[in-house]
Amino acid sequence: MIYTCTITPSIDYTTYLPDFHKGTLNRSNEVFYYPGGKGINVSRVLKRLGVDNIALGFAGGFTGNYIEQFLMKEGIDTDFIQTDDITRINVKIKAQEETELNGPGPVINAQQQSALMNKIKTLKTGDWFVLAGSLPESIPQSFFMEIASICNEQDVRFVLDTSGPALKELVHTEPFLIKPNEHELGELFDTIIVNKQQASYYAKKLVNQGVQHVIVSMGEEGALLVTKDLVVSAESPKGKVVNTVGSGDSLISGFIASYTKDKDAEKAFRYGVASGSATAFRSDLCEKCDVEELLEQVLLTPMEQDVT
Incomplete structure (x- = not known):
């Protein structure tokens, strides 16, 4: 089974309007x-790609109930731990420019942390555990290190998509897959990455440290897959970008959906890039038919390793 985990979920209230003017009344065209x-995005896309999964994490209040009901309607099983705090609402304003207002994440107490850990300890060999999103300061880094350790001990594929200090610590736990963008990859090595050659060089360093698959997303430049045996560049399909939110999560979903069937990293990478692009071309997350229409447009090119 595939389990996703979102520590700080939200309701994303997305509003579209032709112009946004601060300090006055604005009327939306649609919301x-x-x-x-x-992690929730990964769950939703996996389900749309025909892959069952269970969404874990923390949720509370009427907003937490809304999230659970929404996922249930989409056929996604949930096993959230209830929090005392109301799950946050993030406001995304789509006008001539994009503006975001993100609410604060919940405080996760020791009892709630323990409840999540107990669920993770029940995972079995061959399961997947996807830890995605921001990791709040109310939870110590040692907690996430213990999660990674349990996954390794129980032969669970640990997929990590976060950033900042947590990513810097957790890359040493030999995860199955990580997906930094070029800026996050650069932060791991205190450098600035400007092209795929540099990205492949530093991604290979992570592989040498024990990470099994590194996918570097690079926006319009496409993406890069680096493993022990592969360095492959992907050119993304061309299309009108409507919404980039969830594109990286869709890439992970596509990779997992394909890999669980064929155990072929390069094929999974192509499917992941198509999934990420399909989401970018929609106002919501991609559907399976969107992904399959783009598959042939994903151009993969083997790369030589940059030794500079």
């Missing part, structure tokens, strides 16, 4: 209410 959080 959408979606459950937010990187």
